[in-house]
């Protein structure tokens with residue numbers, strides 16, 4: 001027995017085939033285009049996500065080969081918050097998806113805040129009024145593209161996040177669902193009642209009937225249609241937002257256990273069990289997963305928007321590196337960043353500063369500055385960003401950080417892990433299999449279909465293969481970092 005996991009991330013789709021002994025036995029990957037129509041806007045073409053998913057699954061199946069242990073279920077995990085629209089009949093989209101990184105709704109959020117909506121919205125959702133979240137993007141479409149929105153209110157066009165869209169595609173439009181972990185990122189879901197909220201839908205102009213049915217994070221919700229999904233007829237048995245999936249994939253099942261995933265952004269989540277812990281200083285309260293019996297478990301989250309994406313920008317924007325993996329040796333080729341501090345607020349700032357109007361800042365450049373210094377400053381920035389969020393979790397969430405478990409694409413960079421241990425003054429343990437988002441989706445689907453009998457059984461398979469012990473911390477560098485963060489704030493409205 002094996003499980004297929006589809007991990008639809010921000011920059012590409014990964015397909016994993018995970019064996020019953022929890023090993024990744026085959027994988028496929030396909031990147032899809034990012035669209036930047038204007039400053040601060042980020043869009044995805046839904047069809048391109050779907051096509052990337054098909055390419056990735058095909059590649060994974062080819063890698064597995066006909067004699068490999070064929071998957072018996074599929075789990076889905078995804079970039080969260082991104083707002084997707086599609087026609088219920090044709091599955092075509094009337095407009096591109098507005099991505100979680102898109103900051104076009106910053107002004108709309110300011111207005112809603114001025115109108116006094118924030119306390120109630122935060123109390124119901126555990127989130128904040130920020131352009132990060134789905135409902136603000138839907139409200140923007142409702143207010144700015146009435147012709148598109150008319151098809152939503154008439155019932156022709158469905159609304160959802162990337163998981164819902166993929167399920168619709170995989171089932172030829174038969175199912176319109178999302179799981180509670182994804183729903184909890186929309187600003188439309190009451191995390192205490194475990195249901196869509198009419199009150200929130202009214203605030204954001206969203207017809208509640210346009211939203212998907214909310215299902216538990218594991219349990220069979222339907223089957224893939226072989227005529228549209230590469231001949232595969234599989235139960236869809238797990239769905240979770242990628243950061244919650246990573247929490248599941250790292251087997252953080254006990255209250256107080258935590259992980260940090262380094263991908264496009266970096267997200268620290270700590271399990272708070274069946275108790276939603278409210279935050280007043282910038283952490284998010286979110287659904288970790290919902291059990292098939294309806295029980296909700298929660299997490300406290302620190303969301304850092306741009307980490308691996310800053311590395312991509314060094315590659316594709318500045319063109320000072322050829323590949324992300326080069327950064328490790330380049331950063332170590334200099335003893336320090338030479339006084340350079342880079343705040344990669346390329347799409348505003350998330351936790352702990354929350355400023356959608358912030359933009360990237362590079363300070364401290366001198367005649368002696370080289371690309372190695374800028375690369376090193378970028379890795380240091382990632383470590384400082386995560387440290388600032390963990391500090392908040394320790395102070396506010398009561399997190400006792402004995403060790404930080406890390407995973408995700410950028411955690412392949414051992415030097416980054418070392419910088420992280422130094423910044424935190426705590427050991428960093430790296431998961432043996434870095435793709436914990438996909439693994440988490442596989443575990444959820446496998447739990448629902450008998451591949452694994454229990455969470456305890458899954459937990460026994462999760463291993464860490466490297467531990468980075470903290471060295472000295474450069475407090476002066478952190479002070480400079482905080483000064484640079486302050487300077488980057490409000491830039492887009494100055």
Ligand SMILES: Nc1ncnc2c1ncn2[C@@H]1O[C@H](COP(=O)(O)OP(=O)(O)O)[C@@H](O)[C@H]1O
Pocket residue numbers: 009010011012262263264265307308309310311312324325326327328408409410411412413416
């Ligand atoms: N060796 C590396 N050092 C630093 N960053 C890396 C490295 N390898 C990959 N990355 C970054 O990690 C990200 C990819 O990780 P992944 O977990 O696949 O992200 P996502 O799911 O967000 O698409 C990219 O942003 C890339 O720049």
Ligand SMILES: O=P(O)(O)OC[C@H](O)CO
Pocket residue numbers: 009010011078079080081100241242243263264265266
């Ligand atoms: O694309 P990732 O893996 O960095 O994840 C994005 C998050 O889900 C955004 O909230």
